[in-house]
Amino acid sequence: MSETTQSGPMLSADGVPLKTSLARALRRQKIRALLLISPLLAFVLITFIIPIASMLFRSVGVLYLDMYRAVEAKAHTRLGSRLNYEQSGISSLFRTSGRKLEDVGEDFEDFFKDADSGMVKGPFWHGLMQGEGGEDLLNDRLGLLTDLTSLEASSDLGFTLSGETAALLPWAARAYADWALFTAIVDEDDVSKKKPWAGVYAALALDLADPATQSAVAAYSGSGAAELQAAVANIADMPATEFRAYFEDIDDKWVSGETWALLKVFGSQYTSGYFLNAVDMKLTPDGIEQRPDNERLYLKLFNRTLIMSMIITVSCILLGYPVAWLLANLPMRSANVLMILVLLPFWTSLLVRTSAWKVLLQQQGVINDIFVWLGFVADDARLVMMNNSTGTIIAMTHILLPFMILPLYSVMKTIPPSYLRAAKSLGATNWTAFWRVYFPQSVPGIGAGSILVFILAIGYYITPEIVGGTDGVFISNRIAYHISSSLNWGLAAALGTILLAVVMLLYWLYDRIVGIDNVKLGG
Amino acid sequence: MAKLRAMNEAGNITWDLVDVEGADSIRLCDEGLAMEIDHDSMLAAAPDGTSASDDFGDSIVSDCFIPQIVFSTTVGYRLDMVGDTPPTSICSLFDLDAYPGKRALNKRPLANVEWALLCDGVPKDEIYDVLATSEGQDRALAKLDTIKDSVIWWSAAAETPQLLADGEIVMGSTYNGRLFSAIAEQNQPIGMLWDAQMLDFDGWIVPAGLPEDRLARVMDFLNFATDTQRLADQAAYISYGPARASSAPLVGNHAELGIPMAPHMPTDPANAQNVFVTQYEFWADYRDDIDAKFQAWLAK
Known part of the structure; x- marks a missing residue:
């Protein structure tokens, strides 16, 4: 034995310290394992996790406002639909106001047309606004527009804003810039030829109503000066620029504090409104409060979903355990037949099985007919076994039963029958032998089956919808309603997130109490 | 509706034409998911020359809606x-x-x-x-x-x-x-029982943002499918009323049973009391x- 090997680190054959060599080998193994699963990982990530993440993010909504531009971009009605979830009537307020905003602009347009018909044509506007020096303002407006719509800002607008005009007619320049950007980017039209929105005329009127602007226009000599001066000469005929009054005319909700308070509450980029809705609370201008009693629904549904899923899990254990025991202990031949009987419904469509239960359970259905024929119940007092929670429990227990039987079976198959015989030969009664020897060994199967059944049950949708009536429906039915029918995706996402969190919490609790190592799906 | 919104957000609209109820057309229009329609220039006028928008009348419940039938x-x-x-x-x-x-x-x-x-x-x-x-x-x-x-x-x-x-x-x-x-x-x-029946409209919307060639095909189909005779013809299969006023006199018999369909329409005067x-x-x-x-x- 040489001295080096005793004092220095242990070396492998090629002279590298053994520890490093081992670490390298292990790392190589890990990378290989990762590469082996990478196609699946990429698939799951792309098709599943990313869409879910984006869906979850939806529960924090985005809000904006700048009416006329919003109207053209159709953002105002979207905002209206969003706020309508919080207060009835906002949706139509936005929709009708959007329409009437145009009318207000048209009054001004008529005035300018009377002053000089050239003013309602594209070339006048283009000549007036085209120029250099207004880039900053144009970029600001572009920023506002891209906030509203998810469009790409193109570099070539075919239009640059004149700084001189922007200083002379600040409102009109802004409105025209909005229109020009919208026309160039969204409609992809030539800015120089088209006549702008009616809203631009309202903005010009606002500028010209100011006496300082009127005298500045008199001194102005650039493109469009003649038309502008003609308009100023007729200024007495111009409709009043009382926009507050116009909005009040459109709907007096615009001058009510309530509407604006609501806008302020939901005015931030992110809102907790959906999550609060999902737990029967609501965000109001005065803070968070509980919803009135007759609108509370979701907590009750969460509760019911959990409780009924547990009932279904327990009934699956009770019904599945003996079957699994039979499967594991019968001779091969009859066990196979029994196995097919378990698997056959497992392979049948969920919808078919649920509809079959409908035929069986209804009041004029097979089971009730048999009961009446046997005299168990009177013809006019047939049992109500469907369109309530009983129906949901019966049908779902049947549908989820294979998910309990199969893990139970695979665990029981591994319990040697000799243990039971040994227990009995040592003097145990049948019950003691089962309870003290057999049952503890089958617990991992119960654990696995329960997790499967419970988690499947909690997200069930079709069966409760068909046989659940009103008190047998689950939270997933409401989620589906909000996704496909009310289009309140934010609320649906919030409900889904909470459901996911609850399932994770239960899983964690299960791990703490039972231990996830005690779960066996096979062998 | 949810699908249409998802398609719109994904920027890949695979539908050219969607059959919706009146209320849904309003919401789709509000959200900018449906194209605005100029009924007079895009749809056929009635045989007597009445413009499409007058012929459809109140059944045009939103700017994007092309009415097809009245049901209740x-x-x-x-x-x-x-x-x-x-x-x-x-x-x-x-x-x-x-x-x-x-x-x-x-x-x-x-x-x-x-x-x-x-x-x-x-x-x-x-x-x-x-x-x-x-x-x-x-x-x-x-x-x-x-x-x-x-x-x-x-x-x-x-x-x-x-x-x-x-x-x-x-x-x-x-x-x-x-x-x-x-x-x-x-x-x-x-x-x-026809008492207090709740009338509603069903019709088409065109998703916003269709490429031009597909749009042209769709408009061609719509022009044909919603003209006076075609709307009257579909009443031969089920008792839903045509949305055009000019189609009502043309409603004939059931395609297989041969019974007159007019008395089964929700808009028939006897039913619409x-x-x-x-x-x-x-x-x-x-x-x-x-x-x-x-x-x-x-x-x-």
Whole structure:
């Protein structure tokens, strides 16, 4: 034995310290394992996790406002639909106001047309606004527009804003810039030829109503000066620029504090409104409060979903355990037949099985007919076994039963029958032998089956919808309603997130109490 | 609708034309998911030269909507379970003494709350004013509460004809075309109540943002499919009324049974003595609110 090997680190054959060599080998193994699963990982990530993440993010909504531009971009009605979830009537307020905003602009347009018909044509506007020096303002407006719509800002607008005009007619320049950007980017039209929105005329009127602007226009000599001066000469005929009054005319909700308070509450980029809705609370201008009693629904549904899923899990254990025991202990031949009987419904469509239960359970259905024929119940007092929670429990227990039987079976198959015989030969009664020897060994199967059944049950949708009536429906039915029918995706996402969190919490609790190592799906 | 929104967000619209109800067309239009339609220039005029927008009239419920048919939500009843006095009024729904047995109603508030208020004594022209208030909504639910234990709530309109055929219910609401099909085509012992039927429109919308070649094809089809003769022709298959006024005189016989279809239309004068026309603006505003209350009430 040489001295080096005793004092220095242990070396492998090629002279590298053994520890490093081992670490390298292990790392190589890990990378290989990762590469082996990478196609699946990429698939799951792309098709599943990313869409879910984006869906979850939806529960924090985005809000904006700048009416006329919003109207053209159709953002105002979207905002209206969003706020309508919080207060009835906002949706139509936005929709009708959007329409009437145009009318207000048209009054001004008529005035300018009377002053000089050239003013309602594209070339006048283009000549007036085209120029250099207004880039900053144009970029600001572009920023506002891209906030509203998810469009790409193109570099070539075919239009640059004149700084001189922007200083002379600040409102009109802004409105025209909005229109020009919208026309160039969204409609992809030539800015120089088209006549702008009616809203631009309202903005010009606002500028010209100011006496300082009127005298500045008199001194102005650039493109469009003649038309502008003609308009100023007729200024007495111009409709009043009382926009507050116009909005009040459109709907007096615009001058009510309530509407604006609501806008302020939901005015931030992110809102907790959906999550609060999902737990029967609501965000109001005065803070968070509980919803009135007759609108509370979701907590009750969460509760019911959990409780009924547990009932279904327990009934699956009770019904599945003996079957699994039979499967594991019968001779091969009859066990196979029994196995097919378990698997056959497992392979049948969920919808078919649920509809079959409908035929069986209804009041004029097979089971009730048999009961009446046997005299168990009177013809006019047939049992109500469907369109309530009983129906949901019966049908779902049947549908989820294979998910309990199969893990139970695979665990029981591994319990040697000799243990039971040994227990009995040592003097145990049948019950003691089962309870003290057999049952503890089958617990991992119960654990696995329960997790499967419970988690499947909690997200069930079709069966409760068909046989659940009103008190047998689950939270997933409401989620589906909000996704496909009310289009309140934010609320649906919030409900889904909470459901996911609850399932994770239960899983964690299960791990703490039972231990996830005690779960066996096979062998 | 949800699919259309998802397609729009993904920037890949695979539908060229979507069949929607009037209320949905308003929401799709609001969200910018449907294209705005210029009815006069895009659709065929009536044979007598009336412009398309005048011919369709009130059925154009939003700027994006191309109306196709008029249908109604109404009540059917089992002939052999109502005795010698078949119901003649919508309020029979709430009369458990005269007509004991289960009823089937829509799991959504639409139509149910209107009928409830009407039968609770609210004059017909005040119903939506009442329904706009919190007390009015509670009042409608209180009326529905009187029959809640006897109601099976449907979420697909096909359920009611099936439940009627099975003898599970004595009466139930569904679309008039479904009842027509059960009565005339399948000879079920079912009768039909036209009182207080809830008229609604169904039609097309074109998704916003279609490429030009596809759009041209779609508009070509729409121009053909919604002209006066075509709308009248489709009435030969099911008892839904054409949305054009000029189509009404052209409605003929059933394609297979050969019976005249006009008397089965929801808009036939004999049937339309007492009708509600769905108030789209109202429902666009109050749908979420009333639905929240309705569902909470159902869950109680």
